[in-house]
Amino acid sequence: MKKFNCFLPALSHGFQSPGKLSLSTISSPDCSLMPPVPLSAEPIPSSDTIDLEGFKSRVCHSISKQHWTALKREIGDLGYHKLLEFLFQWNVDEELLLRFFKWSEKENGSPHNLEFCCRLLHLLSNAKKYDKIRSLLHSMVNRENDSSCSVIFHALTVSSDRPKFNPVIADMLVSAYAKNSRIDMAVEAFKRSGDYGIRLSVLSCNSLLNELVKSNDIKTLELVYKETIRRRIPLNHVSFNTVIHGVCKAGKLRKAVDLAADMESWGCSPNVITYNTLIDGHCKMGKIGKMYKAESLLKEMVTNRISPTQVTFNILIDGYCKDGNSLAALRVFDEMKKKGFSPNAITYNSLINGLSKEGKIEEALDLNTQMQGCNVQPTIVTYNELIYGFCRVGKMIEAKNVLDEVIEKGLAPSLVTYNSLIDGYCKLGKMEEALELQAKMSQRGLCCDVSTYNSLIAGFCRAGNTKGASRLLDEMGENNIQADVITYNILIGELCRRGESRKALKLLDEMSELGVDPKHVTYNILMDGFCEEGNLRVALSLRERMERGGRKANVATYNVLIKGLCRKGKMEEANRLLNELLEKGLVPNHVTYDLVRDEMIEKGFMPDIEGHLYDVVQ
C-alpha cells in the first residue's frame, strides 16, 4: 500500500490516547474500561469520591434520551473533545457515539477533527451502518475547510485497527464528493483509491462519471472511463450510457458510436437509452445530414429488436424542430401517435417551440389547444414558448397577455418568461417597456441573469443609446454577473458598427484574459468590422488567430472575407477563397450566392468555379 509522508495538519493534535492527555488526570479503578478524568473538571468528583461508572452511565443515558441540558451539566469544563475521547474508549454503541458527535459539532459550531471522523467511520463500517457512513461523509465533504484526499486516506489508514480499512468508506467518499458536485475531489478520491489498491463499486464510478458529464469535463470523463477499464471495474449499462452521453455532448459522435459497439465486449448490449442518447447526440451535435443519421440510428435500433419509446420520438421531433424543419417534426409526431405512443408535454413543447421559431404562431396556438384537448396540461415551458412565438412576430400585446394568463392560473413565471418578453420589447426598440418588465421581475424575486442584460444591452445599442448600454454594463458588474461570449459579441458588434474596430479588438483580448472563449461569430463580426474599414490585413490575421485557437473558418468567415476582398476590388483573391470554401467541403449559403451575384458578377467577374455554385449563378 502506498504511504504518504505529507504534512498532516488535521492530525497534528488529538491522536494521543486518552491516557496520554496533557491535562492532569487521575486513573480510574479499572484502566481498561474507564477513561482518565480531569482533576479540576466539574462536576466530576474528586479521586476519593469519584463514581466513574455513574458518570459514564449518566452521560450515555443523557445522549441516548437526547437530554442535552443534563448532558451539558455532566460535561461541565471537561469539554466535548475530551468526552468524545472517553466515548471512544468506553466502546459505547456506535449510534450513541454518532449522536453525540453530531450534537457536539453543532454545539461547538465547528467540526471535530479528522481523526475522530475516521474512527467513527471505522466503527460504523464494522457495524455495517452504511446509511450512517453516507450521511457522515455527506457532512464531511460539505465543510468549508476540509482536508485533501491524501490526508483523509492517510487518516483512515492510521486510525484503523486493521491493516486495511473497509473499502466501502473510500467508495462512499467518491460518491459523496460526486453527489455534492465536488468533482475535483471526487476524481482525487477515485485516484487515491487506485493508489491504495481499493476496488471501487460500479455505483460510485457511475456517480463520478455522471457528474463529469453534467459539468462538461469530457477530458476527465474519458480518463476516468479508461481507468475504470484498466482497473477491471465491472461497468454496466448505466456506465456506458453515461460515457456515451458525455462523448456526444462533446460532439465526438463517431467515438460515441464506437463506444456503443465496444459495450458488447463487456457483456452489455446497447439498450434503448444507448440508442436514444446516440440519436439525441446526432440531433444536437451533428452537422450536414444529421437528421438522416439520426433516422438511420432509429432503423438500426429497430433492426436490433430494440423498440423505440416515447422519449425516442420526442428526441427526433425536437431534433427536426431545432433543424428548422417543423414539417418533418409533425410527420414524426403523426408516426408516433400511429405507433400508439401518447405525446406528452415535452412532445408538444418541442413542436410549439419549433413552430414559434419559424414564425408559425397560429399553428403553435392550435397545438396548444390540441394538447389541452388531450388532457396534457401546458407547463411554464409551453407558455414561455408561446410568449417567444408572439415576440418573434412582434405581437407584444398577445405575448404580454400570455404572461397575465400564467399569473392568473397561479403558475410561477420563470426567468425565461421575463427574458423572452424583455427581448421582444428590446427588438422593437421599446426600451421603456423592457425596463419596466425588468423592474417587475425583480419585484417577483427573480434576479436578472446574463441573458436579461444581453437583451437589454443589445436593445440600447440598436437604439444608439450608448449611455443606457453602459449603465447596464455597470449594473451587471454591481450584481456580480459575468459577461459571457454573447455580451462580448454585442459590444464588439456595436464598436465595429461605429467604425471603432481597434477598440473591438481590445475586447477580444479582454475575453481571452477573462477566460471567455470567443466563438466563430465573435471573429466573424470583428473581421467584418475591419473589412468594412478596408483593413483587410487585420481581417486576414484574425482568421489566422481564430484557426490557431482551434476554430476553422466556416462559411460565414469566408463570406465576410470574400465580401471584403470584392469591395477592395481584389477579385482574383476573392475567387481563390470561394474555391477554397468548396474544396474544404463547406456548403455555400444564400449569403455566398448573393455575394457572387452582386459583388463578383456586377463587377464583370465570372467566378472561376466548378459545380453547383456556378450552376446556381447561371
Add this chain to the structure above:
DNA sequence: TTAGGGTTAG
C-alpha cells in the same frame, strides 16, 4: 445510478 422540452448575438 444513465436518455427528451423554454430566452439572449450573428
